[in-house]
Amino acid sequence: MNILKTENLTIGYGAKAVQRGLNLEAQARDLICLTGTNGSGKSTLLRTLAGLQPALDGKVMIANKDIASLNVHQRSTLFSLVLTDDIDIERLTVRELVAMGRFPYTNWAGSLSKKDDEIIDKALKDVHLSHKADSMINHISDGEKQRAVIAKALTQDTPLVLLDEPTAHLDLPNRIEIMLLLRRLSVSTGKSFILSTHELDLALQMADKIWLMTPSGVEIGMPEDLMLTGSFQSAFGSESFSFDAIDGHCHIHQIKGPMEIAIVVSEGAEAHEAWLRRALIRVGIQVNNTSEKKIHCTPQGYQLEENGKVHTTIEELLKNIFEH
Amino acid sequence: MSSCLRIIMKNLKFILLIFVTAALFVADVAYGSVKIPLGELFSDNEVYNNIIYNFRLPKALTALITGAAISVAGLIMQTLFRNPLAGPYVLGVSSGASLGVAIFILAGAILPTAFIESGWGLVISATLGAVLVLMMVLAVSFRVRQAVSLLIVGIMFGQLSGSLVTILQNSSDPDSLKLFVVWTFGSLSAVTWNYMWVMLPIVIIGLTIVFAIQKPLNVLLLGENYALGLGVNVVRTRLMIIIAIALLAGATTAFTGPIAFIGMAVPHLVRGLLKTSNHQSTIPGTILVGASLLLLCDIVCQLPANGYTLPINAVSALVGAPIIIWIILRRK
Structure with a gap:
């Protein structure tokens, strides 16, 4: 069964449509990354799916229900949100924040039952925050705070979780940690996660499906398929960089200088050669193996053929080249 | 037995606060410019009785009710605006209430004086004035996100109300x-028993609304979008908050005049004391601390001997203003 389905959805602000005729689907256990250039409508789509802004046309169906016909309480049992809105509350513990996810199920006073407590404990455990349960949210790191907000979404007990740039403002280890966490949760809880992100590398490795938003529409597919059809290149590619056809990494096109140089590689120095090549390209030296100028690259160092000097670091080598 | 003990320990701070409030209430009744020996508090002395029942008791009750009401108004304003510097006085709501009263008395000269003196007219006009300013500040708050900027806007609205009152004063008839x-x-002592029976029920209605919406108040701390995501009817909750603020600040300002800074300062003291932002605890905590603090201010007002008393507003500002400065410095 589809957890989420949109029918001919048109999104935008006022009379200005950003995307038209979207037919999107999400199933249980899906981790879907919503990506695209700035202004392609990532946030607008996510806000529309969350009912935070109205659809200009078409329908958003969650668990076979048209969300336009549901009130806020009914919606809150179908999907939960992780937003970019800053949570800055004095004197609120991680546990109290996570407990707020139980809001749709508690009585008027918000009292937590034993079952609620168990659900909260489990969510804290799922995001590895049990040891910080009694810390104040203003005293934990940004990565921990984001995990606490995700735990809040888990306690809300919805089949769908929508996340708006959950890795923004985090450092690299935390970005990877959050993506891994979501990947693990989608498998262990069976929930469907839809997140917008600028992290192409992570999205390519983690997502079941990519919704690639371009000014001309949304391309949907597995990351591998989209890569092979060149969709990424046409959505993001510019003169300045391209995606590696094999590993999907992004390569920046460098400036082209007048100097050319050849690299002679000895055995065991493949890594040295790759990094040397990168350094040379960055400073504007083109690598051309027919060039008369040669660098002998060995695991021990780099030898410039014309004067025979051996340099142990690329930095020294470059200094020597530029001195001549 | 042990479970009983646990309940007591859990609520120890509340039990202590109730004792403090009760003690300050008794002290406020007992202490005043006319010395009444403690042993004579319940005697048959007609002069003492008159002072206590017609003057000291309503004054202490007013301090208790007003302190609780404006502090709770401050608490829910801080939640509504998501701004630690919000409060009925600093955001001009008290000035709005004064403007309402000014329009009512000065422009409403055609009304029978009996209506004015009954107190209901004062309360209605003060509440409407409070709502007016509150709506304007709220509209601005959607555009101004910075805490201190909103404070300045609130002060401007307060000034605006003040000048309108001055203009009205200049152009009205002597009577x-x-x-x-x-x-x-107006001061705490201006509330007679007649006024009390107007003020008390309105404050109780205001506090009842606040207790009823404690759960959505907690979620509103996360901001409007998260609250919507958790199923809160944000528009309705916001309306309830505005009505509650207007009733609490309007009903008390109508009789005592604006009281500076208490409403803003008390919620911070309570969050620090109870170490939580959960409204389930902070609402009763704010009622008790707010009542205690204004009772204490009133006792301080009586300190100068020889029948001379200090204005309550001067004393409350002396307590509240340093707390504002402390909060601004701590946030940097």
């Missing part, structure tokens, strides 16, 4: 002007 000037002298 109603006299009535208004008498009102501006």
Whole structure:
């Protein structure tokens, strides 16, 4: 069964449509990354799916229900949100924040039952925050705070979780940690996660499906398929960089200088050669193996053929080249 | 037995606060410019009885009710605006209430004085004035996100209300002007038993609303979008908050005049004391601390001997203003 389905959805602000005729689907256990250039409508789509802004046309169906016909309480049992809105509350513990996810199920006073407590404990455990349960949210790191907000979404007990740039403002280890966490949760809880992100590398490795938003529409597919059809290149590619056809990494096109140089590689120095090549390209030296100028690259160092000097670091080598 | 003990320990701070409030209430009744020996508090001395029942008791009750009401108004304003510097006085709501009263007394000279003196007219006009300013500040708050900027906007609205009151005063007839000037002298002691029966029920209605919406108040701390995501009817909750603020700040300002800074300062003291932002705890905590603090201010007002008392507003500002400065410095 589809957890989420949109029918001919048109999104935008006022009379200005950003995307038209979207037919999107999400199933249980899906981790879907919503990506695209700035202004392609990532946030607008996510806000529309969350009912935070109205659809200009078409329908958003969650668990076979048209969300336009549901009130806020009914919606809150179908999907939960992780937003970019800053949570800055004095004197609120991680546990109290996570407990707020139980809001749709508690009585008027918000009292937590034993079952609620168990659900909260489990969510804290799922995001590895049990040891910080009694810390104040203003005293934990940004990565921990984001995990606490995700735990809040888990306690809300919805089949769908929508996340708006959950890795923004985090450092690299935390970005990877959050993506891994979501990947693990989608498998262990069976929930469907839809997140917008600028992290192409992570999205390519983690997502079941990519919704690639371009000014001309949304391309949907597995990351591998989209890569092979060149969709990424046409959505993001510019003169300045391209995606590696094999590993999907992004390569920046460098400036082209007048100097050319050849690299002679000895055995065991493949890594040295790759990094040397990168350094040379960055400073504007083109690598051309027919060039008369040669660098002998060995695991021990780099030898410039014309004067025979051996340099142990690329930095020294470059200094020597530029001195001549 | 042990479970009983646990309940006591859990609520120890509340039990202590109740004792403190009760003690301050008794002290406020017992202490005043006319010395009444403690042993004579319940005696048959007619002069003492008159002072206590017609003067000290309503005054202490007013301090208790007003302190609780404006502090709770401050608490829910801080939640509504998501701004630690919000409060009925600093955001101009008290000034709005004064403007309402000024329009009512000065422009409403055609009304029978009996209506004015009954107190209901004062309360209704003060509440409407409070709502007016609150709506304007709220509209601005959607555009101004910075805490201190909103404070400045609130002060401007307060100034605006103040100048409108001055203009009204200058262009009104002597009779109603006299009535208004008498009102501006309002203090805790201006509330007679007649006024009390107007003020008390309205404050109780206001507090009941606040207790009823404690759960959505907690979620509103996360901001409007998260609250919507958790199923809160944000528009309705916001309306309830505005009505509650207007009733609490309006009903008390109508009789005592604006009281500076208490409403803003008390919620911070309570969050620090109870170490939580959960409204389930902070609402009763704010009622008790707010009542205690204003009772304490009133006792301080009586300190100068020889029948001379300090204005309550001066004393409350002396307590509240340093707390504002402390909060601004701590946030940097």
